[in-house]
Amino acid sequence: MYKIILPLRYLVNRRISLLAVSAVALSVFIASVVLTVMHGLVGDFKEKNHLFVGDCVVSTPSLVGFAYYELFVEQLEAMPQVAAVSAVVKSYGLFTMGDRHSGGVQIVGIDPIRHGRATGFAAGIHYHAGDLASLFEPGYDPNLPGCVFGIDRIFLKDDDGAYQYDPCVPHFGFDITCFPLTAKGALRGLGSVSSKRFYLSDVSWSGLARVDDHYVYLPRAEAQTLCGMGGRDKRINAIHVKFSEGVTPEEGTERVRDLWTDYRENRSGASLAYLMDTVTVSDWKRYRRASIAGMEKEETAMIILFVLVGITTVFIVFVVFYMIVTHKVKDIGILKSMGASSLDVMALFGGFACLVGLCGAALGLLGGWQFLRRVNALEDWLHEKWDFQVWDRSMFAIGDIPHDIEPSVMGAIGISAIFACLFGALLPTWQAARLRPIETLQANQI
Amino acid sequence: MLKLLLCSRYLRRRKVVYLSVAALALSVALLIVVSSLFTGFIAACEQSAVDVLGDVLISCPVKFTHHERLIEQLEASDQVQAATAVMLTQGLLHLGKGNVRAVQIFGIEPERFQKVIHFRESLRGTGGLASLMSPQDSTMRGFVSIGVVTEPNELTDEYDYARAREALGLRVSLTTGSLRRPDTQAADRGPVRPRRASFQFTVADVIRSGHFFFDRESVFLPLDRLCRKLDPSAAGTYVQRVQIKLSPTAERASAIEEIESIWQAFGESIQLGYNIQLTDVITAVEMQARYVGEIRKQMGMLMVIFGIVDVGVIALIFCIFYMIVRLKQRDIGIIRSCGGSAGAVAAIFLGFGAVVGLVGALLGVLLGYLFTANINRIEAWVAKAFGLNLWSSSLYVFEKIPNTMDWGSAGFIGLAAIAAASVGVLIPALLAARTRPVEVLRYE
Amino acid sequence: MTDQKKIIEIRDLHKSYQMGSTRVNVLEGANLSVRRGEFLAILGASGSGKSTLLHLLGGLDRPDQGRVLFEDQDLRDYKRGRLNRFRNRTVGFVFQFYHLIDEFNVRENVLLPAMVGKSVLAWLAGRSQPKRRADELIEQVGLEDRALHKPYQLSGGERQRVAIARALMNRPELLLADEPTGNLDSATGNSILKIFEQLNRAGQTIVMVTHDERIAQMATRAVVLVDGKTVERRVGQPS
Incomplete structure (x- = not known):
């Protein structure tokens, strides 16, 4: 039970946990907005290609x-x-x-x-x-x-x-x-x-x-x-x-x-x-693959770019957990002196990492969803005030900025965030689990 | 001395400091890579425009004659190194069994053209252009860009040079759209009639500029022979564009001004009328300005997004130093009790933070440089390992990812990182400075 | 009141630590046995190995050489899980610096050993009994008004009482205390010692490390650590 109560208390009482949650939330927010827009653009482009050629083409x-x-x-x-x-x-x-x-x-x-x-x-x-x-x-x-x-x-x-x-x-x-x-x-x-x-x-x-x-x-x-x-x-x-x-x-x-x-x-x-x-017979995707591949490359490149952002977030989570574990060695010693096993300690901090990931992901996805709902109104306002458009519509064949939430995309981002937190917390958690109680409970330990 | 000693001891002992350096390096590297790639791409766009168009273009809405006089006047200026007249038209090229391509036809003066324009390579080497100059020979020769005769490989983006070589010496057929007489106010202007011309030429060379869309559809023919084919009854040659290479010492703005006045005088002399004002005198870079503007905007947005994420790193540095200050409160109390001033205490941590920023920034610049310089190798490896071809010239215009490090923005980002790290440390340093020894040294 | 039956015994115990480049031999052939119901005080100079001995008794550390026998079974033969259960149910620790969890209130800190020993489902199914036990212990140590307070809201003496209540949560056969009054003023220390006295009178076996003579006088038996070995001392005899 303490494996549930203690992580919750750490989350609420340790201000540094907020940093990890914020970092995760920010990354999830940015990723959800950008990837939803990209996914929408790619989907829109694919659909236009589909409509352009029909379902199947017999061609030479x-x-x-x-x-x-x-x-x-x-x-x-x-x-x-x-x-x-x-x-x-x-x-x-x-x-x-x-x-x-x-x-x-x-x-x-x-x-x-x-x-x-x-x-x-x-x-x-x-x-x-x-x-x-x-x-x-x-x-x-x-x-x-x-x-x-x-x-x-x-x-x-x-x-x-x-x-x-x-x-x-x-x-x-x-x-x-x-x-x-x-x-x-x-x-x-x-x-x-x-x-x-x-x-x-x-x-x-x-x-x-x-x-x-x-x-x-x-x-x-x-x-x-x-x-x-x-x-x-x-x-x-x-x-x-x-x-x-x-x-x-x-x-x-x-x-x-x-x-x-x-x-x-x-x-x-x-x-x-x-x-x-x-003469070959192709379905529309294969027939238009040269055209579609370009957009898919853009989407892939964007995902890779955000994986790099994710790596930075994982690193932040790693450092935060490192600091939390360093600060909580005494608690680890107490728990182990009471018979908690190394696995229990890993479960404790692993659960904490999941909690951070979950809270961060929830906040980020919520923020992303709200932002996407208003993104076109925001762009219209920016265009009116400062003549700024994300894409110059006179140059690019884009209508409204896509903002339809794709549950699969959001789900993937959320789950990735939780896994990123687990990954970032892995090493500090493992090190914490390996600590001997006697090392942590010495009188002058810092 | 004490400050320096404490700084180095703290730096070496606290593993978490190395982590904050690494986090900072990572975020700096990311920003540098994004900035360098985009800046490199923009530079490549602008340079490729200069390579295939020259520095300045005079682009008239109608065709005009006596361009030799204009070229002479332009080349007389110190600011102009060379100028060449070009006639443009669209055409259809028949290369063989069922192989028809829409092409852009350039009527050029070979000798002058090679002084203004730079192609990356040609299959016949620099002697290629000479093969266009065969006035005695009845066979017209021309050259084509590589994308006309072969497509780049989907995965590797490499052209099939063997196939391109097969096109050398090939006899091809070309047809163009209608052509009217030059729109002048000369009295001998005849009735306006649409014409169409079809003729054959031999492929003398295959060229490559490195610009995908240019390489996909260009055909170069000698100007005089092309004009004769298109309009046998016309006297002389006519063009609608002059491409200019400025001298290395030319000052761009004043050069444009001078070229405009030369054009004005020339246009009046051949009675071009209102077409003089309708003519664009523009640099090749300015021609790309709108497109480049959009790319800059995308770059700006990405930098803002990553910058926001990097704020997280600064907050991390803040937390790390806050923790260190809290842990070292006893040390601070001891220093203060020995007469150390609040300023000295603050200086220890600020110096500490600046060093973290400096080391993080330097590492980040190094990482950013290594990644940018090797990005094409990385992309090739990704393509080989995962079958994922992230970069293709048909999408991104250039065959290779521009991989020049933007040292200017790298320096700026590095300095910003140092400043940001110092800001991150500021509050903990102030807290440390305000520590009262009596509070921390009481035995508890 | 002591039961003649031995509860825990150490035989020819050796333990050393690496301090930088130096190897420090702390225990060199220590022997000791503890009987049920005993209140044993372990005395010695600073750095003589008192705390080390206590940690070995409680299974928090392993000796380099020698045996620690609990009811005639060597702790070295215990597998990890059994050792954890030993620490959870058989032994209760009271540390000099209390070592409470800052995020838990008094009640939760006392409940901690019970939570450690049970899975979440088992806890949810049977939490009422441990809660009753915790409330009893909190009352026993005189902190019924402070049950919901966090450690930072308590004085040193109050924190130590919480630590004692926590150590007793699972009714351990052996209570190990490492200088429990070392961090307290004499008045507070005395009140803590009274609690230990009461517990021992009720039959709790206690082993206490101390350098305080008063505790040595209070105990039923005292040993002194000298040169890494234990030396029996008659109660009343100065160390």
């Missing part, structure tokens, strides 16, 4: 694309696990607008309705929201061939990160140029380029900087013609798939992979079958 990295996709799409749509499918053309092109603006673009040829069902594309459209059928019909002249640009090419952001939309879609014409490639990847003759003028019909937002700055969406048939992928054996570069509810991306992807393997085998004798050799 080659710009030549692959043929015989129409029947495969039909088979996919017939699967009960599949909710929607979108076949897509992807290539690189140039755009010019008058003589002032030009640049490289990623051309994406889509069927807007299908693409809106298979991915989160529909939610990012501005002027034709809810009406994807007329997406490529510019409001000012529906007969003109339309295109949808990534929003960062068209509109600027204000200081709060909000886009400064025009009330109606701007009347912009773009010359889009592309290399038409044969099925063997060669140019169709030296100097052969395809070029066509399109007119801005809408803008697309995905929340992904590279996409919103570089992508232009065209009607799939137009893109196929531009890229030399039309003709008798039309080609595409990717098929985006959304699974039905209850089907996980991993399970669904496995099914799609099996279907593709069979389909490819059945087409092995066709003239353009070799194009299917480079």
Whole structure:
């Protein structure tokens, strides 16, 4: 019983215990806030990537694309696990607008309705929201061939990160140029380029900087013609798939992979079958891993940085416990003279370490939770008073600072804090347990 | 002498003092590492901009001719070491079967260009640029940056040089966007027509600057031949940018002023009109200012966060010295009873604290230096041991983590640590000084 | 009143300590036996090994050579757990400097040996009996009004009474006191000695280390430590 009462008394009566509790609380507070924000940003980024590509992608990295996709799409749509499918053309092109603006673009040829069902594309459209059928019909002249640009090419952001939309879609014409490639990847003759003028019909937002700055969406048939992928054996570069509810991306992807393997085998004798050799089936995480890995690296780097902070905290706890044990050798001697074992002494100080960790973690997590609840209001106030933002919204594609508490993250931080305290107290506790009562109870001991 | 003796005896005997030194060293090292890495990254950003762009840029919204005259006038100034004109445009590069890349095309004057711009390496060595100067040869030659022909390895971030070498001598096709005539007010301005040009060139060299985004998409072609390809009917060459290397003794602000006035005069002479004012005369560093500002902000926030944690260390030092003062109260009483003054007593502990701060700070600086200097080795080891590639050029622009120690901030942090340790000791020292001998020497 | 049966005995005990570079021989062949109900005083000059002898008797330390026999069993054969139980239940210690736990009040300090001997569950299941015992002891030493006070709120004599009550908590067969009045004024010391006297009259076996002649006179038996050996002294004979 004294193993419970005594640690509680040490915590309350020994002021130095407050230092250890404060150090733990501070570290837990900082870690919980920063890691919640990072976790939120990473989660947000992953979700944007997920919405951008759907659940699964059947694709080839080659710009030549692959043929015989129409029947495969039909088979996919017939699967009960599949909710929607979108076949897509992807290539690189140039755009010019008058003589002032030009640049490289990623051309994406889509069927807007299908693409809106298979991915989160529909939610990012501005002027034709809810009406994807007329997406490529510019409001000012529906007969003109339309295109949808990534929003960062068209509109600027204000200081709060909000886009400064025009009330109606701007009347912009773009010359889009592309290399038409044969099925063997060669140019169709030296100097052969395809070029066509399109007119801005809408803008697309995905929340992904590279996409919103570089992508232009065209009607799939137009893109196929531009890229030399039309003709008798039309080609595409990717098929985006959304699974039905209850089907996980991993399970669904496995099914799609099996279907593709069979389909490819059945087409092995066709003239353009070799194009299917480079086709892979990936779930969205694998497909976007290059993009996601970057953010995950940031999160990992942040965790490592806070492990270093944690080491400093462990050290503080170690020194505090060292001082407490040094001061309490007399108590240890008394207890041992009464028959307490070394294990009892370790349990006593170990329990004290747990208590410090628990109190510190509780305080830190409570503080972190309260801070996160108010973090956006705080940033708004700082922005208003001192023009300070944690991230410049006009530069970074970030909305509100993420502040949703993730119980698993908080739990991990809390448990780590307790373990850190136990670890920090380990050596002093062990040394205390090894003390012989006779050493500690000598009259002139200090 | 007594103070010195007591100081050294206390230091050597109390293990907890070594611990407080270690805690201080750890926190100082952490701050130094964060500060050095960020500062190094910022410096690398700014330096890489200078390496690939020169010190100052004149960036005009429209293309202009007679740039040789402008270059001559600029190079006549003491402040300018060299200047070169560049034409920029976007293009699509076809490298082979199904391999198409969007690229940034630089039309350059090879001789002048190599005086202004510094590339880290080229596969053909310094002779590479000479291979662009082949006016008699009908074959156009150009060079490409390494990221155009090969991607860096996901884990090691190293480029595949063998694959890059395979691109040497390769015949590639390039197409560009539309090009209008120069926007001048000359009377012979013809009708404005969009053009598109497609042509082939041979890859004469592959270069690497160390800047990921620059290395990913750059193509360099001789200016005169590029202009002829893009607009065969145009007389002469035209550019929209002049990149300038300042002389080592140049004073930045006055150099910019001089360049601006040269530009003003030149623009008026070729009747550029309002485009003169629309032209940016800016240093490469200023171009990065906004991005660098954000990095500085992130650094500031991290330093504040770690600084707060380090307050815990100072509180620890306070507690340690408080404990020592309490334990040594009898000694203090003895010193006072022998005639020692309160000031002398306080001085013992303040000196004690300053030494702890000094030793902790020095150790911390050493630790910080060792970690910063070896961070790339540590990162490589982490990648090898855990498969965790923390740094990649596609994310952080540079192939290696900038690992230059920021001695300025290290010194400041060290001094702050000494001051903080002294502050931590202050109250215990005052308590010690106020101890009355009669209270502590009574037998109990 | 003494029972002729021996409770504890030491035979040819040797003990030395390393003091810096010097080895100090404290006990060199000490022999002693304690009978039940005895009040034994151990006298000797400062540094003669009195406290060392007491610590060896109580199992707080181990001899270099020789045997400490409790009811004819050598303490050196005791395993760690048994030795702990010996210290908890068989022996009660009273130290010169009281050695109370600062964070516990009087009652809790007295209860400490009972808490040490039980697990948390066992304590919660059966704490009423130890609490009654503690209250009795506190009353016996005259501190019933100070039961909830902390040690810093007590005088030296009061603290020593708490220490005595604590030592008696588990009804030890042997009470070991190391100069219990050494830190007290004579009046307070006398009151403490009276408590020991009362305890001995009630049958408690006491071994007390002292350099105080009054205690030697009060005891039923006295031994003197000379040159590391014990020498019997008749009560009334000067040391």
